[in-house]
Amino acid sequence: MDEELTGAFERERRGLLAHAYRMLGSFHEAEDVVQDTYLRAARGWEGFERRSSVRTWLYRIATNACLSALDGRGRRALPSGLGPAADDPAAPPDPLGATAWIEPFPGDPADVVTAREGVRLAFIAGLQLLPPRQRAVLLLRDVLAFSAAEAGEALDLSVPAVKSALQRARARLDEAAPNRDEVLEPSSPRARELLAQYMAAWEASDPEAFRRVLRADAAIEPVGSRTWFSGREMCLGFAAPSMGAPGDWRMAPATVNDQPAASAWFRGERFGTAVLTVTADGIRAVTLFTGQ
DSSP, X not given: OOHHHHHHHHHHHHHHHHHHHHHHSOHHHHHHHHHHHXXXXXXXXXXXXXXXXXXXXXXXXXXXXXHHHHTTOOOOBOGGGSSOOOSSTTOOOOBOOGGGBOOOOOSOOTTTOOSTTTTOHHHHHHHHTSOHHHHHHHIIIIXXXXXXXXHHHHHTOOHHHHHHHHHHHHHHHHHHSTTGGGOXXXXXXXXXXXXXXXXXXXXXXXXXXXXXXXXXXXXXXXXXXXXXXESHHHHHHHHGGGOOSTTSEEEEEEEETTEEEEEEEETTEEEEEEEEEEETTEEEEEEEEETO
16 A cells, blocks of 8 residues: 555544544444545545645545435434424433434544534534535535635535535524534533533432533433423423432543533443533533443
């Protein structure tokens, strides 16, 4: 294998993974796309005419591999993207197959995120509402900072078509995921404080302490079920019966999707991860990934 290609691919591997994740909403599918990108690049290396940089060429291959994967497939979503919130805190779960859900991006993506919100859950969920080519245009232009000509070359679109698609994609994303700028960085003192208070409330089995960290418009979304809950009182009504006795829950801080998160164990058994969407005035959303 040519050393230039191998070196370029290794430099871009994490960025390609984040790009594929944004396109697909699935970490595992993104890993497959990155592997496929390497194989396609290796097969096409001798014919690469260098009309663009190797980096641009690799992202073109990855983007088109994602578009192929998305062809004829339904979109992934969070529970709030599939219907209204439940009106009963004791509402039973309404399960849906695993391929319907957005998956978490594990670990710290800071080294690959070129936009501040690059892998946050609200951004990923909003992206999934866009038609695949609009999604690709927005990511190539606004996240990866490709020129309109480079994005057009990657997608076989004219520059005017790229500009039109980008305008529509931005408008749809702003409609689907408003107020994204309110969300705090996981490293901010307030975000760390809210995470610590969230974990302490669960470890102490203290519903009132949990109440204090939630915004009035907070939501809890257990991924895997269409059933989700909106509003502080509904969230408490859903969560309090699961809090158990002090010591039943053990929490450890984490960062998932560039958001503060709590890895959770219940009576010694791995439960999953709660990813928090935090703002200055409290927790806006708790997204629960069981088994993760």
